[in-house]
Amino acid sequence: MNAKFTQISNPVCAALLASAISHAAAQTASVGTSRWAGWDVVAMDDCSTSRELPGSASQQRRRITEVAGGLNYLSNGQWAEAKELIALAPDGTAAATNCQLKVYFPAYLASGVKLVTPSNPVFQTRPASVEFVDQAGGIVSLATLSGEAVAEIQPPNRIIDRGAFSSTNLIADVQFTCARIGLECDVILRRRPRAPEAFALSPAQTQLRVTHQWADVSQPTITPSVLGPGLVDSDIDLGDLWFPTGSAFGWDGGGSPRSTNSPAAMNPMWAPGNPARVPATAGRAGAPNATRRG
Numbered sequence: 001m002n003a004k005f006t007q008i009s010n011p012v013c014a015a016l017l018a019s020a021i022s023h024a025a026a027q028t029a030s031v032g033t034s035r036w037a038g039w040d041v042v043a044m045d046d047c048s049t050s051r052e053l054p055g056s057a058s059q060q061r062r063r064i065t066e067v068a069g070g071l072n073y074l075s076n077g078q079w080a081e082a083k084e085l086i087a088l089a090p091d092g093t094a095a096a097t098n099c100q101l102k103v104y105f106p107a108y109l110a111s112g113v114k115l116v117t118p119s120n121p122v123f124q125t126r127p128a129s130v131e132f133v134d135q136a137g138g139i140v141s142l143a144t145l146s147g148e149a150v151a152e153i154q155p156p157n158r159i160i161d162r163g164a165f166s167s168t169n170l171i172a173d174v175q176f177t178c179a180r181i182g183l184e185c186d187v188i189l190r191r192r193p194r195a196p197e198a199f200a201l202s203p204a205q206t207q208l209r210v211t212h213q214w215a216d217v218s219q220p221t222i223t224p225s226v227l228g229p230g231l232v233d234s235d236i237d238l239g240d241l242w243f244p245t246g247s248a249f250g251w252d253g254g255g256s257p258r259s260t261n262s263p264a265a266m267n268p269m270w271a272p273g274n275p276a277r278v279p280a281t282a283g284r285a286g287a288p289n290a291t292r293r294g
Contacts, residue, residue, distance in 0.1 A: 070180030
């Protein structure tokens with residue numbers, strides 16, 4: 001899940017500019033930094049000596065602009081540097097409030113995660129189920145969200161609910177990562193789910209789907225596109241929030257699943273719920289373990 005209001009993002013460019021700013025700051029004195037939502041302008045005074053006139057010195061002011069998504073957020077009417085940080089509260093809840101998208105985590109995931117955007121709309125969401133769905137419309141629920149899953153903070157900006165989905169068909173964790181550009185939710189399968197054949201489904205026509213409940217939201221703007229055979233993508237736009245295409249990665253449980261595997265597309269879609277709306281992502285069934293990103 002990404003916040004729509006941080007549209008300018010180039011990680012490579014941002015890293016190069018950050019390096020340039022750090023180097024320049026070591027050689028000169030920074031006299032001011034101007035901040036906006038997606039960029040910083042750093043002004044520095046630089047003293048240099050003329051080769052033609054030994055002993056003479058001149059002063060010039062240079063500006064370096066760093067551009068990246070979500071660099072800053074509004075705090076008490078002033079732009080402040082965004083920080084990817086989740087803080088624990090005494091009551092067992094947690095919150096990430098130093099970015100443009102503010103996220104509030106309950107002690108128990110079943111209570112729902114609260115999102116507050118810069119223009120102050122409040123959204124309530126939680127993962128709901130993992131299921132098989134075939135092209136004929138058949139749906140088999142593999143697991144629903146456990147009401148007993150307890151959140152565990154992994155500093156500085158990650159929360160994981162171990163065994164959030166647990167049944168004889170499937171065991172999976174739910175992991176949230178708070179970033180400057182938005183919120184990422186990963187569903188991590190801890191073991192291979194039962195095969196589609198066990199439910200009289202064809203593996204070639206079956207997708208693994210993760211659903212999330214969203215309470216009290218209006219109908220979004222949906223723009224469909226085709227990712228591949230049997231995979232229809234939906235660009236879901238809720239105004240302040242936007243859902244991009246997710247990804248799935250094979251994983252043996254060690255290291256980072258993203259570092260050694262090519263991602264498979266997971267297509268978001270929007271389905272009516274009662275009383276909630278349910279955006280879901282789906283991908284081909286059959287991976288031994290996968291991380292769902294979106």
